[in-house]
Amino acid sequence: MTTRLLFREDAYLADAPGVVTGHTPEGGILVDQTPFYPTGGGQPGDSGWIAWEGRRLSIATAVKVEGGLVALVPAEPMPLPPVGAPIHQHLDWTRRHRHMRVHTALHLLSVVIPLPVTGGQIGSDRGRLDFDMPDPPDDLEVLEDRLNAIIGRDLPVREEWITDADLMANPGLVKTMSVMPPMGQGQVRLVRIGQGSDQVDLQPCGGTHVARTGEVGRVEIAKVEKKGRQNRRVVIALVD
Numbered sequence: 010m011t012t013r014l015l016f017r018e019d020a021y022l023a024d025a026p027g028v029v030t031g032h033t034p035e036g037g038i039l040v041d042q043t044p045f046y047p048t049g050g051g052q053p054g055d056s057g058w059i060a061w062e063g064r065r066l067s068i069a070t071a072v073k074v075e076g077g078l079v080a081l082v083p084a085e086p087m088p089l090p091p092v093g094a095p096i097h098q099h100l101d102w103t104r105r106h107r108h109m110r111v112h113t114a115l116h117l118l119s120v121v122i123p124l125p126v127t128g129g130q131i132g133s134d135r136g137r138l139d140f141d142m143p144d145p146p147d148d149l150e151v152l153e154d155r156l157n158a159i160i161g162r163d164l165p166v167r168e169e170w171i172t173d174a175d176l177m178a179n180p181g182l183v184k185t186m187s188v189m190p191p192m193g194q195g196q197v198r199l200v201r202i203g204q205g206s207d208q209v210d211l212q213p214c215g216g217t218h219v220a221r222t223g224e225v226g227r228v229e230i231a232k233v234e235k236k237g238r239q240n241r242r243v244v245i246a247l248v249d
Contacts, residue, residue, distance in 0.1 A: 011077030013042035017198075020109060020217040023102040027059075029094045030078075037072065037080030038089055044100055045071035047079045051129040051136075052108055052216045054082075057100040061090045068098075104133050105217070107247065110225045111136040113166060113218045114156070114245055116202060117225075120210050121155045122146070127240055131216070135231060135246035142241040145233055153230045156245070163223030164203040170196045 010030065015022050022044045031039040038059070045068065048054035054070035059081065067084035074080045081098070083089070090096055108131055115136050119126055128139035146152055200218060202210040219225060227248040234242040 010041065012040060012079040014079070015042055015044040016046050016217055019044075021220075023105075024097065024099045027096050027098050029090050029092050029096060031092055032089060033074060033080050035082075036086070036089070037074070037082050038096075039074065039078050039080050040096070040098070043071065043079050043081070043098060045079065045081060045098065046105070046108075046217055047071040047073045049073060050214065050216050052112060052131045053133075055100050055105050055108075056084070057098065057102075059090070059096045059098050061094050061096040064088075064090075066090070106219075107133040109217045109219045110247060111245075112214075112216050113202070113222060114160065114225045114228050114247075116200065116210050116212065116214070116218070117156055117159050117222065118243060118245055119212075120159065120202075121152055122243065135244055137242050137244040139236055139240050139242045141239055143239045145235075145241060146243075149230050149233065153228075156230070157227055159209055160222045160225045160228065162203075162207070163221050164207060164209065165221055166218045167201045167204070168218075169199050169201060171199060172196060 015025050025044045027040040027042050029038055030041050033039065045055040046052060048070060054072055056069055058065055058067050066087055068081045069084035070082045072080050072082060111131050115129060115138055118138055122140055125141040126138050127141055130137050197213050198215055199211055200214040201208065202222065228245045229248055231244040231246040236242045
């Protein structure tokens with residue numbers, strides 16, 4: 010039985026019940042369903058805590074386990090809830106929401122810098138994309154203004170699904186050079202920012218995002234670093 014990914018159904022779900030289905034050899038807690046996002050796609054796993062039978066256990070992160078399972082990783086060595094135990098799961102919502110804001114902002118960064126992406130990472134305060142960019146950007150202030158202008162349009166952020174075959178027929182949807190979106194399940198999740206003539210971005214992504222770009226808030230381009238002969242790392246940071 011695979012883990013039901015509640016964050017895919019509602020990225021704003023901060024707590025949810027669950028049942029322990031097993032334990033990993035490393036001490037992770039397998040669950041039947043979870044709002045915790047497991048580390049992947051440059052986005053960190055969620056932290057928080059779980060409760061059962063009057064006990065509470067801090068969760069440091071969540072990880073993917075073979076077979077479509079998710080394991081919650083305890084923050085400290087403590088007795089684990091037994092298999093079959095009903096638990097209640099609580100996210101560190103402040104941290105998760107900041108991940109959502111940064112992740113959405115990075116999608117928009119790939120709009121204002123329309124170059125192939127070679128890597129990326131999301132944090133709770135800042136994030137970065139690596140671009141196939143031989144020369145540095147001419148004017149960072151202009152790029153930052155363009156990025157914040159799109160954020161300020163308060164565009165809707167929606168998801169939809171297409172088949173693997175549809176994605177293969179539309180390779181231009183994939184912006185990342187180093188990592189292909191997960192395929193083999195028959196469907197691929199797309200994140201669309203804006204609608205109709207106001208659409209600014211559409212690309213495969215399995216992470217969590219805010220519902221509208223205005224929720225991102227103002228960001229700044231913190232720095233640009235050279236990473237290899239043709240790669241440059243652009244770092245953005247949340248202003249508040």
